[in-house]
Amino acid sequence: MDAEIIAVGSELLTPYRLDTNSLFLTEKLNALGIEVRFKTVVGDDRVRLAEAFRAALGRSQVLVLTGGLGPTEDDVTREVVAEVLERPLHEAEEIRRGMEERFARLGRTMAPNNRRQAMVPEGAEWLENPDGTAPGLWIEQDGVIIMLLPGPPREVEAVFSTACVPRLERIATGQRLRSRVYKVVGLPESEVDQRIAPVYKPYQNPTVTILATAGAIEVHLRARGATAEEADGLLADLGDKIEMALGDHVFSMHGETLEEVVGMYLVMKQRTVATAESCTAGLLSQRLTRVSGSSNYFLGGAVVYSNELKTKFAGVPAELIRESGAVSKPVAQALAEGIRQRTGASIGVGITGIAGPTGGTPEKPVGLVFIGLADARGTQVREFRFPGDRERIRYWASQAALEMIRRRVRT
Amino acid sequence: MDAEIIAVGSELLTPYRLDTNSLFLTEKLNALGIEVRFKTVVGDDRVRLAEAFRAALGRSQVLVLTGGLGPTEDDVTREVVAEVLERPLHEAEEIRRGMEERFARLGRTMAPNNRRQAMVPEGAEWLENPDGTAPGLWIEQDGVIIMLLPGPPREVEAVFSTACVPRLERIATGQRLRSRVYKVVGLPESEVDQRIAPVYKPYQNPTVTILATAGAIEVHLRARGATAEEADGLLADLGDKIEMALGDHVFSMHGETLEEVVGMYLVMKQRTVATAESCTAGLLSQRLTRVSGSSNYFLGGAVVYSNELKTKFAGVPAELIRESGAVSKPVAQALAEGIRQRTGASIGVGITGIAGPTGGTPEKPVGLVFIGLADARGTQVREFRFPGDRERIRYWASQAALEMIRRRVRT
Numbered sequence: 001m002d003a004e005i006i007a008v009g010s011e012l013l014t015p016y017r018l019d020t021n022s023l024f025l026t027e028k029l030n031a032l033g034i035e036v037r038f039k040t041v042v043g044d045d046r047v048r049l050a051e052a053f054r055a056a057l058g059r060s061q062v063l064v065l066t067g068g069l070g071p072t073e074d075d076v077t078r079e080v081v082a083e084v085l086e087r088p089l090h091e092a093e094e095i096r097r098g099m100e101e102r103f104a105r106l107g108r109t110m111a112p113n114n115r116r117q118a119m120v121p122e123g124a125e126w127l128e129n130p131d132g133t134a135p136g137l138w139i140e141q142d143g144v145i146i147m148l149l150p151g152p153p154r155e156v157e158a159v160f161s162t163a164c165v166p167r168l169e170r171i172a173t174g175q176r177l178r179s180r181v182y183k184v185v186g187l188p189e190s191e192v193d194q195r196i197a198p199v200y201k202p203y204q205n206p207t208v209t210i211l212a213t214a215g216a217i218e219v220h221l222r223a224r225g226a227t228a229e230e231a232d233g234l235l236a237d238l239g240d241k242i243e244m245a246l247g248d249h250v251f252s253m254h255g256e257t258l259e260e261v262v263g264m265y266l267v268m269k270q271r272t273v274a275t276a277e278s279c280t281a282g283l284l285s286q287r288l289t290r291v292s293g294s295s296n297y298f299l300g301g302a303v304v305y306s307n308e309l310k311t312k313f314a315g316v317p318a319e320l321i322r323e324s325g326a327v328s329k330p331v332a333q334a335l336a337e338g339i340r341q342r343t344g345a346s347i348g349v350g351i352t353g354i355a356g357p358t359g360g361t362p363e364k365p366v367g368l369v370f371i372g373l374a375d376a377r378g379t380q381v382r383e384f385r386f387p388g389d390r391e392r393i394r395y396w397a398s399q400a401a402l403e404m405i406r407r408r409v410r411t
Numbered sequence: 412m413d414a415e416i417i418a419v420g421s422e423l424l425t426p427y428r429l430d431t432n433s434l435f436l437t438e439k440l441n442a443l444g445i446e447v448r449f450k451t452v453v454g455d456d457r458v459r460l461a462e463a464f465r466a467a468l469g470r471s472q473v474l475v476l477t478g479g480l481g482p483t484e485d486d487v488t489r490e491v492v493a494e495v496l497e498r499p500l501h502e503a504e505e506i507r508r509g510m511e512e513r514f515a516r517l518g519r520t521m522a523p524n525n526r527r528q529a530m531v532p533e534g535a536e537w538l539e540n541p542d543g544t545a546p547g548l549w550i551e552q553d554g555v556i557i558m559l560l561p562g563p564p565r566e567v568e569a570v571f572s573t574a575c576v577p578r579l580e581r582i583a584t585g586q587r588l589r590s591r592v593y594k595v596v597g598l599p600e601s602e603v604d605q606r607i608a609p610v611y612k613p614y615q616n617p618t619v620t621i622l623a624t625a626g627a628i629e630v631h632l633r634a635r636g637a638t639a640e641e642a643d644g645l646l647a648d649l650g651d652k653i654e655m656a657l658g659d660h661v662f663s664m665h666g667e668t669l670e671e672v673v674g675m676y677l678v679m680k681q682r683t684v685a686t687a688e689s690c691t692a693g694l695l696s697q698r699l700t701r702v703s704g705s706s707n708y709f710l711g712g713a714v715v716y717s718n719e720l721k722t723k724f725a726g727v728p729a730e731l732i733r734e735s736g737a738v739s740k741p742v743a744q745a746l747a748e749g750i751r752q753r754t755g756a757s758i759g760v761g762i763t764g765i766a767g768p769t770g771g772t773p774e775k776p777v778g779l780v781f782i783g784l785a786d787a788r789g790t791q792v793r794e795f796r797f798p799g800d801r802e803r804i805r806y807w808a809s810q811a812a813l814e815m816i817r818r819r820v821r822t
Contacts, residue, residue: 013446015434015438016629017622018429019429022429023426023427035424037456038459040450040451042449051470052449055466059462211427211428281699282694282695282714283693284693285693285714285716288692289692290801294716298692298716300714300715300717301714302711302713303693303696303711303712304711305700305705305709306754308754309711312754313713342723343717358704
């Protein structure tokens with residue numbers, strides 16, 4: 001079964017908004033063994049929507065339309081679909097009553113406009129929307145399944161998960177598709193490919209895709225099987241070999257972020273962390289604390305942008321900064337050791353570097369970053385040269401620091 | 412003239428990738444008075460791409476195809492377009508030589524595959540690609556303009572800006588479209604609408620769209636005119652009235668971020684800032700330092716996640732924390748004053764709050780945040796209750812802190 005997604009809404013044709021619902025829908029459809037073949041975005045325009053809908057009807061077995069089910073004149077999806085399918089609209093009293101009750105609960109009266117949302121094409125099932133007034137609609141015609149969903153992401157997710165997935169599961173007799181994502185840090189994309197290509201090339205199923213994302217390389221495996229269990233077995237078979245080839249560069253198999261993995265290790269090993277950041281200026285501490293419960297292992301730290309604060313908060317001797325320069329191996333070491341000592345954390349991390357775009361010199365170019373990590377076993381300092389702009393250099397630096405913590409705490 | 416965008420690439424039909432090029436293309440096309448009516452995403456599939464391309468040819472005057480121009484078998488855009496337009500492909504020697512030279516400069520030999528990228532449909536112009544090997548292509552047929560662009564965003568932007576825009580400018584005889592964006596902070600969307608609806612409702616041109624983004628409300632104005640100057644005049648006319656209605660809640664008119672605006676004021680007024688962050692844990696300092704040159708006004712600060720560090724780095728008396736609780740007005744005040752005093756900054760900012768999801772109580776619920784701002788004129792502390800999850804609460808808190816700095820420094 002092939003699917004296609006039509007996102008309806010003039011705002012999705014402006015420079016300011018993208019249709020992001022299709023990512024969620026694709027993931028859910030894929031899991032049912034249904035591939036998405038086309039995605040179309042069309043404005044709130046009867047003629048153009050009818051054209052896109054007719055084309056889709058002629059070539060796909062599963063159609064998901066999102067948006068255009070609201071109460072205003074602009075919302076034309078319901079009417080256009082009914083017209084193309086030649087199914088007259090009638091008011092579903094049950095929906096209207098439900099909507100009136102919803103408004104009453106919120107202490108408001110329903111505007112007459114909203115009654116449009118209770119209109120249902122003949123023979124359509126309506127799908128309850130726990131998060132909004134517009135119900136979804138489910139229509140089967142000539143072997144094609146047509147789903148009309150509201151536009152807001154929360155409502156799409158709620159209606160699709162609770163109403164559409166169970167119905168599709170009963171119908172989708174095809175193969176099941178399962179996926180797994182290995183996240184890799186510390187290896188460039190080309191080396192990841194070089195290591196795993198000999199492993200995965202002989203396989204047609206699972207398929208393997210390598211994606212470079214901010215700070216990590218992701219290896220996506222997708223397997224098809226008659227059952228989910230069979231697909232999982234295929235995933236495990238190839239997945240284990242890929243994991244072996246990548247070794248300890250794999251930090252996550254179930255979607256965890258690097259900061260979550262680091263947090264898990266810190267809790268497990270009962271260690272605490274403190275940070276002294278110069279060029280990243282709080283990005284590392286901000287990432288560490290994205291994880292709920294991080295107060296159990298993150299004590300805090302200092303953002304030591306000026307040289308004076310490097311001395312005041314992390315105890316870096318002023319002479320050292322004068323002699324070696326603020327961006328130097330000795331200063332990274334002193335930051336890590338100083339913040340560890342001042343805070344009493346088991347691990348101290350110091351970062352100093354040149355994020356650019358200005359401030360680089362031939363000897364110390366933009367992208368040069370030193371990261372120090374101090375614990376009871378001693379201090380390690382690594383030198384990095386990150387490519388890209390200010391934002392990227394800072395992100396890579398925070399990523400490298402997290403990876404240094406992961407390696408230190410894991411063993 | 413109506414345009415439509417076709418993004419080609421199987422990865423764009425997975426749950427992991429979106430076509431983001433269309434945002435840039437839409438902005439540029441809109442500026443030329445060309446509206447985008449359809450966006451289609453299709454995989455690396457000859458039959459399906461041909462179908463999508465034929466449909467587009469029949470209904471739009473400007474077609475932009477992105478992706479599928481690479482050197483591999485998967486890259487089918489060039490061949491499919493040539494076939495549908497019935498224009499045979501031939502090798503453009505000039506392109507091939509340019510590619511060979513490019514490879515030579517990088518010290519590599521060109522793989523035979525790459526020669527595919529030198530193939531050009533009969534009668535097509537080729538468009539230089541400063542950032543990659545695949546040139547763009549420009550074809551005019553039966554009054555339709557067809558542009559083939561490489562997929563990587565940097566290459567799309569380079570080729571479209573330098574080669575397509577000047578050509579389209581000569582052709583697009585229609586009206587010019589210009590836009591302006593007011594960014595507003597400190598007012599909810601509903602109040603923004605209430606204030607400006609009476610102002611903009613009488614206008615058909617410019618059109619006005621209100622968008623809620625993370626931490627700010629954006630008011631987008633788009634005006635059409637026979638010339639860019641006429642459109643600018645219409646923008647200024649309505650824009651000034653809208654600005655008046657929103658007063659000093661408008662912090663930006665030219666796309667600047669709040670941290671850029673704050674930085675500008677700090678430089679202008681020659682003030683410096685230091686931060687003591689608890690729940691935001693470095694997000695404020697990280698945002699302040701996104702701006703290149705921020706070392707001129709940002710000294711640094713402390714991430715005082717633990718109570719001990721609140722005392723050690725920002726001098727908050729331990730008794731005060733015991734008596735009032737770490738999340739309290741007096742502690743926010745002490746953080747702001749303490750960090751100011753310790754760092755010698757002209758402005759100290761202290762943030763303490765409960766980002767959740769755990770740690771809330773009936774008296775101090777998740778989302779409660781106190782922000783203190785201390786300078787020579789005294790200390791102000793504001794109490795906020797932010798909605799949403801951990802990430803959002805932290806972002807809103809950093810936004811509110813920046814806004815407090817903006818208001819303090821501006822006057």
